[in-house]
Amino acid sequence: MEFWKDPINTIFASLLKSFTSGGMSEVLATILIWLIGILLFVTFAMVLDIFLVWIERKVVARFQDRLGPNRIGPFGIFQPFADIVKLLIKEDITPVGADVILFNLAPIFSMMSVLLLWAIMPFAPLMVGVDLNVGMLYLVAAGSIGTLSVIMAGWASNNKYATMGAFRTVAQMISYEIPMVAAILVITVLAGSMGAVGIVEAQEIPFIFYAPLTFIIFLISAIAELGRSPFDLNEAESEIVAGFHTEYTGMKFGLFYAGELLHSFTFGGFIALLFFGGHRFFGLEELGPIVGALIFIGKALFFYWVIMWVKYTVPRIRIDHMLAFNWKFLTPLAFILLMVTALVGRLFLESNWLVPALFLSNILIAWLTVEYLKSHARKEREKEEALKPSAQMTQH
Amino acid sequence: MQITQILFLIFAAIILGSAFKVVTTKKMIHAAFWLIVTLFGVAALYAMLNAGFMAMVQIVVYVGAIAILFIFAIMLTRKELLDSAAPLNKNWTVAALFALLSFSGLFTLLNNWRGFANTAPELSADMDTITELGTALVTPNAYLLPFEVASVLLLAALIGAVYVANEAKSE
Numbered sequence: 001m002e003f004w005k006d007p008i009n010t011i012f013a014s015l016l017k018s019f020t021s022g023g024m025s026e027v028l029a030t031i032l033i034w035l036i037g038i039l040l041f042v043t044f045a046m047v048l049d050i051f052l053v054w055i056e057r058k059v060v061a062r063f064q065d066r067l068g069p070n071r072i073g074p075f076g077i078f079q080p081f082a083d084i085v086k087l088l089i090k091e092d093i094t095p096v097g098a099d100v101i102l103f104n105l106a107p108i109f110s111m112m113s114v115l116l117l118w119a120i121m122p123f124a125p126l127m128v129g130v131d132l133n134v135g136m137l138y139l140v141a142a143g144s145i146g147t148l149s150v151i152m153a154g155w156a157s158n159n160k161y162a163t164m165g166a167f168r169t170v171a172q173m174i175s176y177e178i179p180m181v182a183a184i185l186v187i188t189v190l191a192g193s194m195g196a197v198g199i200v201e202a203q204e205i206p207f208i209f210y211a212p213l214t215f216i217i218f219l220i221s222a223i224a225e226l227g228r229s230p231f232d233l234n235e236a237e238s239e240i241v242a243g244f245h246t247e248y249t250g251m252k253f254g255l256f257y258a259g260e261l262l263h264s265f266t267f268g269g270f271i272a273l274l275f276f277g278g279h280r281f282f283g284l285e286e287l288g289p290i291v292g293a294l295i296f297i298g299k300a301l302f303f304y305w306v307i308m309w310v311k312y313t314v315p316r317i318r319i320d321h322m323l324a325f326n327w328k329f330l331t332p333l334a335f336i337l338l339m340v341t342a343l344v345g346r347l348f349l350e351s352n353w354l355v356p357a358l359f360l361s362n363i364l365i366a367w368l369t370v371e372y373l374k375s376h377a378r379k380e381r382e383k384e385e386a387l388k389p390s391a392q393m394t395q396h
Numbered sequence: 397m398q399i400t401q402i403l404f405l406i407f408a409a410i411i412l413g414s415a416f417k418v419v420t421t422k423k424m425i426h427a428a429f430w431l432i433v434t435l436f437g438v439a440a441l442y443a444m445l446n447a448g449f450m451a452m453v454q455i456v457v458y459v460g461a462i463a464i465l466f467i468f469a470i471m472l473t474r475k476e477l478l479d480s481a482a483p484l485n486k487n488w489t490v491a492a493l494f495a496l497l498s499f500s501g502l503f504t505l506l507n508n509w510r511g512f513a514n515t516a517p518e519l520s521a522d523m524d525t526i527t528e529l530g531t532a533l534v535t536p537n538a539y540l541l542p543f544e545v546a547s548v549l550l551l552a553a554l555i556g557a558v559y560v561a562n563e564a565k566s567e
Contacts, residue, residue, distance in 0.1 A: 099425075102425075102429065132448060133448060133524055133525065133526050134448045134449050134452045134526060137449070137452040137453070137456065138452055140452075140460070141452050141456045141459075143460070144456060144459050144460025144461075144464070145455075145459070147464060148432065148459065148463075148464065151464065151467055151468075151471075152429075154471075155425060155467070155471055163471065166471070167468075167471070170464060170468060174461070174464070194526060
């Protein structure tokens with residue numbers, strides 16, 4: 001029963017007992033058990049990653065009306081292992097003139113920036129690596145390490161396409177960080193806490209009902225941060241070969257690829273955590289932390305699927321559209337939402353009307369935004385039409 | 397020796413070593429990456445002082461924005477940017493003398509300071525430092541005025557940047 005209620009601490013206590021019974025000092029034993037725990041946790045993430053490759057390939061095949069991998073194992077489930085063998089036996093090429101140290105560090109940093117995020121993922125009440133009180137800031141900080149890895153890869157490859165990919169990535173990540181931080185701030189205002197556990201605890205009603213527009217902003221900026229379509233300008237195949245990872249072969253490329261997939265899953269988890277109550281699911285989480293963790297992983301997989309759905313449905317956007325969309329639309333909207341949420345939240349503090357008021361204000365903002373966009377589009381169209389006859393006149 | 401002391405020495409060695417590499421390494425881009433190592437070391441020191449917020453802000457602002465801006469500028473200028481000249485010029489003796497003088501001055505100043513003997517007050521386990529920090533930033537008796545002055549300064553810089561960019565576009 002103990003194990004069911006609090007699995008991590010039970011395992012820890014029993015391991016500590018067996019370690020110290022052999023005469024090991026308690027401090028050393030604790031550090032050792034922590035190291036083992038971290039190793040197991042990271043291994044879990046990596047093994048999950050192997051299956052994410054299969055899920056990704058299967059889902060993209062369905063979106064494109066294909067079958068996907070179906071030869072190795074039932075439903076092709078062992079396909080990723082064949083992929084891994086292929087990646088391992090490929091020739092490892094370092095381009096001439098490459099900066100060897102940075103070139104090799106970049107894939108490691110890329111993977112690291114994702115695995116760092118797993119430290120604060122609250123799978124269930126007692127199953128969380130560390131409950132940082134600045135958890136959401138930590139999310140942003142780990143993202144900046146990801147940006148760094150892309151710059152490293154792009155610069156160290158000694159390839160113009162790779163450098164261009166790196167430029168695009170930096171422009172994109174630095175700009176989309178701003179609406180993302182504003183969206184996280186809205187959640188912080190609602191939860192009164194920046195820690196992941198505190199945010200989950202505050203969601204008696206999931207935050208999606210408090211802030212539906214914020215959810216959309218977070219989803220868009222998360223996809224941009226991940227560099228997936230429609231924001232995959234950094235590896236646009238039709239323009240710059242493969243962007244920052246053009247020169248990478250074998251397992252080094254594999255690390256970038258696996259990092260991207262795991263990053264998507266991790267962001268799916270953060271969407272579940274920030275807007276859909278983390279491990280909460282109609283009181284089912286009362287059954288125990290393990291059930292909670294399963295619910296959390298299920299939600300994370302669902303939002304991972306949503307990110308894939310967007311990726312394989314929407315075409316790539318142009319770089320000026322990408323920047324204009326962020327700075328002229330997403331950022332102002334995110335800040336307006338932050339101000340409105342803070343104001344309405346303050347006015348209806350401790351009242352039963354908090355959720356309806358916030359929801360209605362979100363609907364109002366959405367309606368006003370759509371109306372503004374419509375009038376803006378009409379103005380643009382009129383300008384274009386005013387220009388057209390004169391253009392025809394010069395032709396004749 | 398306590399574990400925190402050992403950790404402090406490790407981080408201090410990392411900070412000093414990478415800061416030394418920043419000024420001695422020949423390639424500009426390597427200097428920028430060594431600078432990032434230094435900044436991470438400083439963030440680790442903040443984390444050791446129970447200032448998690450400062451540590452995270454250090455990484456977000458310095459590594460995530462400023463260092464990346466440095467690298468961006470270096471990447472946009474030239475490929476190699478090798479510093480081929482000798483790293484020392486003929487004024488190095490004077491510079492070394494001034495450096496030594498300021499170091500000894502600081503050393504004597506800090507040697508006479510009694511603040512080192514103070515031990516930091518113990519934080520209670522349930523104290524939320526970030527809530528305290530947030531409250532302090534908007535309390536008139538605490539840091540409201542510096543906070544507001546800093547925000548006005550940043551707003552002025554923002555408006556200035558937009559104005560300058562707009563002017564360049566209209567020309």
